[in-house]
Amino acid sequence: MDYFARRKIAPILAEPQATENVIVMGWVRTRRDSTNLSFLEINDGSTLHNLQIVVENPDRFPELEKIKSGAAVRLVGNLIPVPQRKHKIELHPEEISLVGDCPADYPLQKKRHSFEYLREIAHLRPRTNTFGAVNRFRSKIAYAIHKFYQERGFYYMHSPIITATDAEGAGEQFWVTTFDLDKIPKIDGRVDYDKDFFASQTFLTVSGQLEAEIMSLALGDVYTFGPIFRAEKSNTPRHVSEFWMIEPEMAFCDLDENMRLAGEFLMYLFEYALNECSEEMEFFSRWIEKNRITTLETLLKSKFEIVTYTEAVEILKKAKMKFEFPVNWGVTLQAEHERYLCEQHFNAPVMVKDYPKDIKAFYMRVNDDDKTVAAVDVLVPQIGEIIGGSQREERLDVLKKQVELFGVKEESLWWYYDLRKYGSAPHSGFGLGFARLLMYMSGMANIRDVIPLPRTPRSAKF
Numbered sequence: 001m002d003y004f005a006r007r008k009i010a011p012i013l014a015e016p017q018a019t020e021n022v023i024v025m026g027w028v029r030t031r032r033d034s035t036n037l038s039f040l041e042i043n044d045g046s047t048l049h050n051l052q053i054v055v056e057n058p059d060r061f062p063e064l065e066k067i068k069s070g071a072a073v074r075l076v077g078n079l080i081p082v083p084q085r086k087h088k089i090e091l092h093p094e095e096i097s098l099v100g101d102c103p104a105d106y107p108l109q110k111k112r113h114s115f116e117y118l119r120e121i122a123h124l125r126p127r128t129n130t131f132g133a134v135n136r137f138r139s140k141i142a143y144a145i146h147k148f149y150q151e152r153g154f155y156y157m158h159s160p161i162i163t164a165t166d167a168e169g170a171g172e173q174f175w176v177t178t179f180d181l182d183k184i185p186k187i188d189g190r191v192d193y194d195k196d197f198f199a200s201q202t203f204l205t206v207s208g209q210l211e212a213e214i215m216s217l218a219l220g221d222v223y224t225f226g227p228i229f230r231a232e233k234s235n236t237p238r239h240v241s242e243f244w245m246i247e248p249e250m251a252f253c254d255l256d257e258n259m260r261l262a263g264e265f266l267m268y269l270f271e272y273a274l275n276e277c278s279e280e281m282e283f284f285s286r287w288i289e290k291n292r293i294t295t296l297e298t299l300l301k302s303k304f305e306i307v308t309y310t311e312a313v314e315i316l317k318k319a320k321m322k323f324e325f326p327v328n329w330g331v332t333l334q335a336e337h338e339r340y341l342c343e344q345h346f347n348a349p350v351m352v353k354d355y356p357k358d359i360k361a362f363y364m365r366v367n368d369d370d371k372t373v374a375a376v377d378v379l380v381p382q383i384g385e386i387i388g389g390s391q392r393e394e395r396l397d398v399l400k401k402q403v404e405l406f407g408v409k410e411e412s413l414w415w416y417y418d419l420r421k422y423g424s425a426p427h428s429g430f431g432l433g434f435a436r437l438l439m440y441m442s443g444m445a446n447i448r449d450v451i452p453l454p455r456t457p458r459s460a461k462f
């Protein structure tokens with residue numbers, strides 16, 4: 001197939017050079033004929049841009065007639081730079097073969113399709129400009145995430161996907177079972193989980209954090225970057241049932257140090273996107289949301305404002321704006337409040353810390369006031385929370401009280417307690433939803449469009 005011998009289009013366009021006998025393979029985007037000339041634009045997925053093919057004396061090529069848009073083709077010919085033209089370089093083929101033809105009912109026609117329509121044909125949408133750009137961008141940012149942590153001596157950890165612990169104490173988990181659902185074994189009317197595959201009730205994980213704590217208290221600095229599952233029925237443009245999350249966990253690290261790392265991490269990714277993904281960023285800025293580049297550049301120049309939850313509530317109470325959800329000490333901050341802080345009050349990204357303990361998770365470290373916990377939310381303009389993190393409770397007695405207060409099932413937490421019993425150490429971490437980050441950086445408005453094959457309620461088609 002000449003897999004190793006062929007040239008990819010991205011490097012050809014990056015350095016236009018006259019070259020003979022070049023092999024190129026890809027899919028036809030457009031075809032146009034004139035007397036004695038045929039023009040094809042082909043794309044091989046390596047870049048947004050197409051390679052211009054100029055066929056002289058088309059009658060020489062018997063297969064050319066069958067080549068329509070969407071077809072897979074293989075071409076051999078000479079690359080000729082044309083500096084005066086927009087496309088800079090073109091291929092003049094000596095050999096043209098149709099690898100896979102494409103009938104006229106190809107669902108991707110030349111016109112612009114709506115994102116809703118493209119979701120229905122998610123198996124073909126990566127061949128469009130937008131979804132090509134989104135998916136190349138996604139890959140590059142995933143790499144940048146690894147690069148950030150690896151450069152700082154963090155170890156990459158794979159948290160288990162099947163788990164018996166309920167990390168958030170919430171009931172939005174998918175159950176994992178091999179029971180025949182028509183014949184579930186029961187004792188006294190209750191499900192006998194001892195007979196199930198793992199001899200206990202198990203779920204798809206909603207967070208890799210608790211397990212990352214295990215590794216952090218041995219390897220020091222670790223991060224997870226893996227799939228997370230939430231069975232929430234909320235059909236919003238911001239929620240999916242399966243997404244990837246990045247969760248670093250650092251031993252001997254307090255909340256303020258955790259916040260510093262979170263800030264550096266975000267800035268690193270924004271800078272990486274601007275410097276290393278300029279083709280995609282320019283595309284997003286032009287076609288998806290105006291000024292995406294300027295937004296990231298402005299953010300890069302700004303500094304995070306840091307306030308406590310209590311201070312944030314005071315600011316919000318004094319606001320001239322009327323909120324849909326009224327603010328009082330003790331309430332969860334809504335996106336409208338978070339955005340007010342960033343966009344109206346500070347005109348900067350904001351970190352809010354020391355939240356009331358009742359509205360956060362059981363594992364967060366209780367502050368000396370016994371009313372708040374060492375939690376932080378990182379807020380950015382336009383969306384509000386992008387990162388949530390905390391210092392974890394490392395004192396066994398305090399942790400046990402929290403578990404009781406939150407009504408978390410203790411049976412599955414014995415190992416979590418052990419970590420506090422044997423050589424406990426302060427440690428901290430945070431979570432960043434990968435898809436939400438991509439939405440923010442690209443300006444894509446619907447989370448379903450930054451995930452190759454999204455899973456949402458009533459939809460796992462592809």
Ligand code: ATP
Pocket residue numbers: 168230232238239240241243245385386387388431432433434435436437447
């Ligand atoms: P939200 O209030 O938006 O539902 P959350 O408070 O439930 O978020 P966390 O439990 O703190 O979110 O999860 C950590 C991160 O995971 C969030 O900041 C967000 O980026 C992401 N996230 C949470 N739920 C989803 C989801 N259903 N789909 C995609 N990303 C999600």
Ligand code: MN
Pocket residue numbers: none
């Ligand atoms: Mn949620």
